[in-house]
Amino acid sequence: MAYLKYQADYLFTGTEILNNNAVLITDKKGIVETITTASEAGADIEQLQGLLTPGFINCHCHLELSHMKGLIPKHTGLVDFILHILQLRHSSEAHILEAISNAEAAMKANGIVAVGDISNNALTLSQKLKGNLQYHNFIEVSGFSPGIAQVRFNTALAVYRAFKTHFTTSTVMVPHAPYSVSPQLFQLIDGVSTQHISSIHNQETKDENAFFLAGEGLFNKLYQSIGSDIASFFKPSKQNSLQTVIPQIQSPKKLLLVHDTFTSQADIYFLQQQTQDYVFCLCVNANQYIENLLPPINLFRQNNCSIVLGTDSLASNCQLSIVSEIQTIAKHFTxxxxxxxLSWATINGAKALNMDSKLGSFSRGKQPGIVLIDSINHNGLITSNSKAKVILPA
Ligand SMILES: [Zn+2]
Structure with missing residues (x-):
């Protein structure tokens, strides 16, 4: 049997970075055989400049919003951003499908091998069925008025079933965000969330906590703008948004908390008392785009939280690239x-999406894809010039 052998300046295994004496050996399909030294690897070693890594896992995207690239101004704040999304969501189906296809191709070229993708409709299904990338489908529901809970749930159920026919073990129904899902709708979603993992947008703006603590802030403007009389059904819980909704999401064993820009130490203590596993999904380029903010990443590190990375959609990001997300974090958190x-971008993401038996590290038997990051500096760090190049797809 013929093998492929790769030697680069650095080799990230999924858990550690090895120096240029390490050689990655796979079979022709990229299934990992072993990592050994140059002297033991034999002949025909391909030499590469840069850092070799397993393919990236993008834990949070909305592929169906790809046609909104560049349409929404930066730094509007979350509420105005959402109002723009509601206005711009609709376009011709041909235009949306073309944007979906282009965005997926860009993700693949950027070294992404698997995506946790939010879907409010089935427009991405045909592209996903081509098998270019691996997907975990989060079928998202929203509806803050209790009166529309059943209608919204029924609509989502049709999308959920369409995906589940093809992605039997990797499709779940998920709530959009604390401020957009009623207790009645949370209950309906929880009834079908018997799968391992769920996801929710969490504390993306400071107004989200203010809304639940005291009924204050810009979410009142959001509901006024869309003509919803929330005074008739909404009462502030006097707790942070996270602490308000976690008790309503009990079925999933694991919950991806996306954004977490205003998550506090008290929130983390609260989560530590629950029986579920929590994964903090950072989408820093989107935070910079929408609110010009960054999440308290060191707080999550100090508390040994599980961290993964996402790109969010092209509505709030100029590109779908995990290297770009790493560059932004590395720039602000040196x-x-x-x-x-790199472990957040690979093995942690694979574990979060239950794909770690195949993806996320160069462990024997896995087929994680092989990606080269170029323009690494002499300290082994990714620079602002670094880009990903696919050596072998997953
Ligand atoms: Zn999102």
């Missing part, structure tokens, strides 16, 4: 070791 950032 103290975070590169090995930690």
């Amino acid at each position: 103290e975070i070791p590169m090995v930690e950032l």
